[in-house]
């Protein structure tokens with residue numbers, strides 16, 4: 001068992017307010033790092049996810065370079081869809097593809113129920129390895145996608161544009177669509193529990209596409225299954241972060257999910273989010289990732305604004321409002337960290 005008091009990230013998740021908040025970045029292991037590109041030059045993306053030694057190595061790269069307060073398991077939200085029956089590929093520069101996509105009630109019925117401790121043991125093995133290698137004061141975050149986001153990839157078959165297929169199935173076959181979300185929710189809850197058993201210290205659920213829903217649809221279709229995930233994890237007593245991208249219109253709904261940490265993107269005011277979340281839910285975010293493509297003074301100013309918006313009672317975990325972009329200069333990350341930490345950790 002890790003000494004959780006040593007971990008600044010866990011203390012902030014539990015509501016402690018700090019002058020220098022803990023910091024990690026979504027997609028912190030990835031193409032903006034030369035050491036990642038070197039591993040990637042020799043290996044396919046899915047092989048890095050599938051081979052525990054490689055997943056462990058790339059997870060640790062940004063920790064070694066920047067000393068972030070938390071690491072995030074290197075994997076992908078789409079990995080558990082493979083044992084469920086999805087034919088997933090990542091074409092060079094194309095992003096993920098699921099072919100054939102899920103389009104009918106029958107397709108939904110055919111998706112398999114999985115036992116993550118068996119078919120996803122390679123991910124759990126990566127977690128065990130990473131936890132052994134990480135410094136004691138760095139937390140390890142396990143993650144999954146949220147049901148609606150995973151359903152989007154399954155139904156659209158790849159990058160959703162313009163969400164026609166998923167919305168069509170949602171509006172024409174509401175019961176079967178709900179069955180799909182429940183199937184995914186059950187897999188997600190079980191898989192996240194297995195990640196904690198393997199040694200992860202905290203969990204995050206990515207709902208990249210949940211924000212395309214208006215408040216009514218979000219409440220009717222998405223909120224009940226997301227609530228079930230967090231209710232199914234509550235007895236573990238570990239921080240659980242819900243990040244729904246494009247969520248400025250969904251602040252109250254996020255509060256109702258039962259997450260203990262709420263991630264926000266840059267279009268949402270952290271000041272406002274903090275007020276609505278209250279002291280019991282920590283906030284995470286929310287620097288615009290494109291700010292890191294700007295000059296030093298733009299970066300320092302934006303970091304100061306984020307820190308000031310998030311100040312006050314309650315926990316704040318500094319992060320970007322979405323994943324770091326592959327063209328980000330590493331010097332920009334160093335400037336950002338210097339502005340947050342003022343030279344100290």
Ligand code: CP3
Nearest residue numbers: 026027028029030045072073074075076077095206208323
């Ligand atoms: O450092 C980390 O954040 C951990 C690893 C991680 C990856 N993907 C690695 C990855 C995490 C947490 C994810 C989550 C993920 N994957 C999300 C949710 C977060 C978000 O961005 O909204 C989504 C939607 C995916 C699906 C996915 N994976 C897409 C759309 C793509 C292609 C787009 C792109 O950025 O290239 C991926 C590929 C992917 N996942 C890469 C990485 C490092 C790039 C693959 C490469 O090296 O070629």
